[in-house]
Amino acid sequence: MDKPTQEQLKELxxxxxxxxxxxxxxxVQSKDEAEMRxxxxxxxxRIE
Numbered sequence: 001m002d003k004p005t006q007e008q009l010k011e012l013x014x015x016x017x018x019x020x021x022x023x024x025x026x027x028v029q030s031k032d033e034a035e036m037r038x039x040x041x042x043x044x045x046r047i048e
Contacts, residue, residue, distance in 0.1 A: 004012070
């Protein structure tokens, strides 16, 4: 396979920065999951 050009490398770096998320477990997959997380955080805050 040929080495990628400088343009291709630049584009790959740009795309990887856009797609980077610290922790994929933090990404909410649905509205129900978001509501559940909000309830859990409120409950945790109330307890503490």
